[in-house]
Amino acid sequence: MIQKKVCMVGVYGTGKTSLVQRYVHSIFSEKYHSTVGVKIDRKLVQLGNEAVNLLLWDIEGRSSEQDIPASYLRGAHAVFFVADGTRRETYEQLFDLCRHTRSVTGDVPSIVALNKADLQDQWVLAAADTKKLLAGGFRALNTSAKTGEGVEDAFLWLAQTTLEASLVPDSQPKVRHED
Amino acid sequence: MKTESPSRSIRVEAAGLSHAGNVRATNEDHFAIMTIQKSVRLGATNLQDTAILDRMGGPEVHIFVVADGVGGTAGGKLASGVAVRSVVEYLAEAVGCVQDFDLDREQTFIDTLSTAVWRGHKRLKEMFPGQGGAATTLTMVTLVWPRAYIVHAGDSRGYFLRNGVLKQFTQDQTMGDDLVDRGLVTEQQARRAGWYNVLSSEVGGVLLPNVGVIDLAAGDTLLLCTDGLAKYVPEDRIAALLAAGSAEEAARSLIDAALKAGGYDNVTAVVARAS
Secondary structure, three states: OEEEEEEEEEEOOOOHHHHHHHHHHOOOOOOOOOOOOEEEEEEEEEEOOEEEEEEEEEEOOEOOOOOOOHHHHOOOOEEEEEEEOOOHHHHHOHHHHHHHHHHHHOOOOEEEEEEOOOOHHHOOOOHHHHHHHHHOOOEEEEOOOOOOOOHHHHHHHHHHHHHHHHHOOOOOOOOOOOO | OEEEEEEOOEEEEEEEEEEOOOOOOOOOEEEEEEEEOOOOOOOOOOOOOOHHHHHHOOOOEEEEEEEEEOOOOOOHHHHHHHHHHHHHHHHHHHOOOOOOOOHHHHHHHHHHHHHHHHHHHHHHHHHOOOOOOOOEOEEEEEEEOOEEEEEEEOOOEEEEEEOOEEEEOOOOOEHHHHHHHOOOOOHHHHHHHOHHHOEOOOEOOOOOOEEEEEEOOOOOEEEEEOHHHHOOOOHHHHHHHHHOOOHHHHHHHHHHHHHHOOOOOOEEEEEEEEO
């Protein structure tokens, strides 16, 4: 079976764990639990004729004390970035987080979830912010781990794109390594 | 119980202790500390560069397990013993015999660890068929330096201490935690109803293990313990005791602290220090 490692990346408290819990277990926790290290969940998805086992690495969020450890990112086939639509700084840090992440994973398929869409009265992001993400080559959509809005769509799109990327033959010509 | 082993430049020193406590007649907790290493060791050579031979020795795998048999069932003591024995037996075969153990195939390794816990679960189900059989918590850390792989079920706990800060890396799996998480009851209501004493995931019962990873650093100290410690000794006290002395001394002082706090439950502590 095809297995794909998907890393959940974002600032602390953006709802990475809640998105995984919603997607894998269809539950939402009202209580905040800070992730320590990495929690690993798996979800089997059927994409056409292919069954793909998504290995969801829910990585502890970036804080002022600690960046995302590169060792957790190694070997990722895809990255699921998460920002909190009610905390502007979590959006602004996305671009730096992306640079940091891609320096480890390379240019793997990725998506940005602007999470907590159920909290519309506290929402601080504008349409221009989403456009900036799209202009930067990101697929971005609003999600809510609480209501489920956009969650299934986001993971499925990422799974599909990751599978397609793995089926594309390597276009890079082989080069001879010279010592 | 105390073990020490050099792992490249990192030394992992581990110790574990268990006590029935001051109230209960039997100790339903069990623990195990195990080290698995490939048997290739360089005796003598006149080769200039022995790095390749060092690598053939493979990584050391340290396994730490604690289990707390669920009281009131057919055999809490038996359950935790069977689960720990079953897990270490399986891992000794599955990991120890794999001569090409390789962290590049990490997911396979993680699956092996989960399978070990499911093997213990299956064995208990076979021994005690039907509802109300024997069950146990189980918290296992498998350390392939610097990565610690965690498989956890129930309300025993895993912590690590870094620069004086204690962090819990397991999440209690009790009905109280579940109901409060879902916003169905308050913490006070859950406590009053005794929901924190009912496990929502356990080996031998309904098993929904959590799996995770933490990368450790030199100087970190790991603690696995049963709720006989975590429920009765505050975390700042645990952090202070964990920081002092050898792994064995730390384990002893943690047990003593739980006994001084009343010793109302069986108590087990496994301490591993990387230096």
